[in-house]
Amino acid sequence: MNSGVTDVRPRPAVVPGLVSVTFRQLAPARVVELAADAGLRAVEWGGDVHVPVGNLRAAEHVRGLCAGHDLAVASYGSYFRPGSDAAADFVPVVETAVALGAPSVRVWAGRLGSGEATERQRADVVDGLAKAVVQAAEHDLKVALEFHPGTLTDTVDSTLALLDEVRVLLGTSGPAAWTYWQPGRGTPTPAQARDEVRALGRHLMTAHVFSWSADGARLPLADRADLWQGVLADLRGEQGAEPRADGDAVTRFALLEFVRDDDPGAFRQDAASLLDWLDG
Secondary structure (H helix, E strand, C coil): CCCCCCCCCCEEEEEEEEHHHHHHCHHHHHHHHHHHCCCCCEEEEEECCCCCCCHHHHHHHHHHHHHCCEEEEEECCCCCCCCCCHHHHHHHHHHHHHHHHEEEECCCCCCCCCCCCCCHHHHHHHHHHHHHHHHHHHCCCCECCCCCCEEECCHHHHHHHHHHHHHHHHHCCCCCEEEEEEECCCCHHHHHHHHHHHHHHHHHEEEEECCCCCCCEECCCCHHHHHHHHHHHHHHCCCCCCCCCCCCCCEEEEEEEHHHHHHHHHHHHHHHHHHHHCCC
């Protein structure tokens, strides 16, 4: 029976974009052209090739390229690893992200998987991540974790526990840090993928979007329509996903990565699939 109460919870916008390291071999200007021509709306810029840490001139140049093509900067994709790298090393990462105009910085949760790290090593990552969150917040930046094997975000349970440990350490009621998500190489079923995305819930900021076979071969994105259509629906909050603790509308990013043969033609096909699913 209809109670007459309208659900006014904000649903997240999902912005389609590109991870710049998909085309490591190309100059930033060409990456921007490819993304804009494909109809995408954002780029996550890698801190290893396109926008090196500490190169503020390169960061400002790339920021201008994006503005000139009406593209948002989704994030600064750093390779900083809290708990392994010194807190002082995060300062130039933040400075570069600010020059780039990024709203967030991606970091990696240490150098060991959740089944390998000792309690002390895990605590070091928590402490390092908390310090990074504080440093970033001073410049209105968010911090988000790469969801990846070989780190403490190799499972959903470990990721959620890590984020909660950082929240408790900083004494905040809402999320202190966020996370990415991407499908594992074991080619999860659509149900498994959606379970992970739903479990991450309000902590989830970005999905890296690609299709792989069980042996790691790159596939056309459309080959995993069964997985991605459901995941994108959950990213949009169509299944009643909870809003952030502060009640604000959420902007999430769905960023293409790992296209076949690093080929611009394959990328354009994948971009068309992504846009079609988001418009559907």
